[in-house]
Amino acid sequence: MSNRMWGGRFSEGPDEIMEEINASIDFDKKLYMQDIAGSMAHILMLEAKEIVGSEDAQKILHGLDTILREIEAGKFQFSRGLEDIHMNVEARLAELIGPAAGRLHTARSRNDQVATDFRLWVRDTVDVIDGQIAELMLALTEKAQEHFNQVMPGYTHLQTAQPITLGHHLLAYVEMLARDRGRFGDARKRLNQCPLGAAALAGTSFPIDRYMTAKALGFDKPMSNSLDAVSDRDFALETLSAAAITATHLSRLAEEIIIWCSSEFNFIKLSDKFTTGSSIMPQKRNPDAAELVRAKTGRINGALVSLLTVMKGLPLAYSKDMQEDKEQVFDAMETLSLSLAAMAGMIRDMEPENRYMRRSANAGYSTATDLADWLVREVGMPFREAHHVTGRAVAAAAEKKVSLDKMTLEDLQAIDSRFTDDIFNFLSAANSVKSKTSYGGTSPQNVRMAAKEWLALLNRKATKFSQEDLEDD
Ligand code: ARG
Numbered sequence: 001m002s003n004r005m006w007g008g009r010f011s012e013g014p015d016e017i018m019e020e021i022n023a024s025i026d027f028d029k030k031l032y033m034q035d036i037a038g039s040m041a042h043i044l045m046l047e048a049k050e051i052v053g054s055e056d057a058q059k060i061l062h063g064l065d066t067i068l069r070e071i072e073a074g075k076f077q078f079s080r081g082l083e084d085i086h087m088n089v090e091a092r093l094a095e096l097i098g099p100a101a102g103r104l105h106t107a108r109s110r111n112d113q114v115a116t117d118f119r120l121w122v123r124d125t126v127d128v129i130d131g132q133i134a135e136l137m138l139a140l141t142e143k144a145q146e147h148f149n150q151v152m153p154g155y156t157h158l159q160t161a162q163p164i165t166l167g168h169h170l171l172a173y174v175e176m177l178a179r180d181r182g183r184f185g186d187a188r189k190r191l192n193q194c195p196l197g198a199a200a201l202a203g204t205s206f207p208i209d210r211y212m213t214a215k216a217l218g219f220d221k222p223m224s225n226s227l228d229a230v231s232d233r234d235f236a237l238e239t240l241s242a243a244a245i246t247a248t249h250l251s252r253l254a255e256e257i258i259i260w261c262s263s264e265f266n267f268i269k270l271s272d273k274f275t276t277g278s279s280i281m282p283q284k285r286n287p288d289a290a291e292l293v294r295a296k297t298g299r300i301n302g303a304l305v306s307l308l309t310v311m312k313g314l315p316l317a318y319s320k321d322m323q324e325d326k327e328q329v330f331d332a333m334e335t336l337s338l339s340l341a342a343m344a345g346m347i348r349d350m351e352p353e354n355r356y357m358r359r360s361a362n363a364g365y366s367t368a369t370d371l372a373d374w375l376v377r378e379v380g381m382p383f384r385e386a387h388h389v390t391g392r393a394v395a396a397a398a399e400k401k402v403s404l405d406k407m408t409l410e411d412l413q414a415i416d417s418r419f420t421d422d423i424f425n426f427l428s429a430a431n432s433v434k435s436k437t438s439y440g441g442t443s444p445q446n447v448r449m450a451a452k453e454w455l456a457l458l459n460r461k462a463t464k465f466s467q468e469d470l471e472d473d
Helices: 016-022 025-048 054-072 085-103 110-146 166-191 210-216 226-231 234-260 288-311 320-349 354-362 368-379 383-400 409-415 421-425 429-435 444-460 467-472
Strands: 151-156 159-165
Touching (some): 025 110, 025 320, 110 166, 110 226, 151 429, 159 166, 159 429, 166 444, 234 320, 368 383, 368 429, 383 409, 409 421, 429 444
16 A cells, blocks of 8 residues: 555555665654644644634644643554654544544645754753753762862873862863853754744745744744755754763763772772672672763764764755654763763762872872972072972982982982972972962862852752853853
8 A cells, every 4th residue: 555645646555675764653753742742833823824724723633632642651553654753643633533634734844844843852852961961060069069178199191290189170070061061052042943834845835924833832933944944954963062072071081980990099989879790700899880971972972973974965955864863863862861860870979089099199299390389489490490300309209219298308408409398388289289279270279169159050050051151150
């Protein structure tokens, strides 16, 4: 049998393989809510503009409502023969209310329909993700506040560089995540225009009111160009790129968690809730959740590249290629959502091993720069020369197998006679971080202030804030 919805000029039904490659219902049924909302807005507008009579319009509305409830109750029979969510819904509508159902598709096409449904889905999902990023930011900020004073080694090249505070390290991720929210917010602003009424590609001869449907669906306005409305997926690309950047940030935090809970570092303990044991090695606590967050970034980044590749070189307007836009976006956004939830859980439960962090913060000549800075400040040495003198002090300490603060004044004066006792106020990790009071620096005082500001912002705007809000503050 040919397709019930568009089979007018076909005498034969599709080959089985054709049905298999053509049908999208297995994945686009996820759009049922958006699809029905779009149809409801459309029929109300057709009724208001007297394009469809009230009696039929009301039948259609009731029918759509019944379908929504059937799907929600798991009682709806999805059919692959009907290709996609749009035709599944419309065919069921015809079963429920008879020929009046045929009036719903006046002045629209599946092309503007799917573009509308998909925008709505992405918009709804962006709102969920935004809330989840805020949750993770809150978890990080609370940990940072608790450990504003905790010293740990800061690294460059994963080599001990200078002491920092754990609070400062965690707040670095809060900053990144705030920008991620800003990117999602920007994408949301741009995507919030309505394609509905663009019809197949050219618009329609019916006197429709696109402002009315746009408003009913919570869009800012109808899209201005009907070709653009049905043919671009930049809103999905932009959202995916925000997702890929967020996932990339999460993967870095995940990697640090994995390193930190290795027995070599022993900087943190993850809770039992986010670790697993080994079936053979009883001592193991594996950071599986962090490893999976790290790995899932690959899927999310892959989705972005996949959709970019699908869209590349497509002529205007709609091509069936664009049916391949959905699965990757669904998967990427759901994966990101899970990763954010797992990360927030790990951070909330994570316990720093203060002793080990402090010991490492003091090792590796981490305060050598403080010694050089002292020479510049107190002796008036040019920094390059101070760097050289400090290098000799480090070499002497290494020779003696002690840290810089365990050198005697005589040891240091043998290198440069201008050293005084005062230098010992600057050679511990705790004193080093205390001195980093420059704007954005790691001093506990700065960290406490930054955490306080973030908490105020996050609690005040628990639901939504954008990068602009951050800049205003
Ligand atoms: N299932 C299709 C999609 O996801 C809906 C649009 C179909 N349009 C068409 N002209 N065949 O893109």
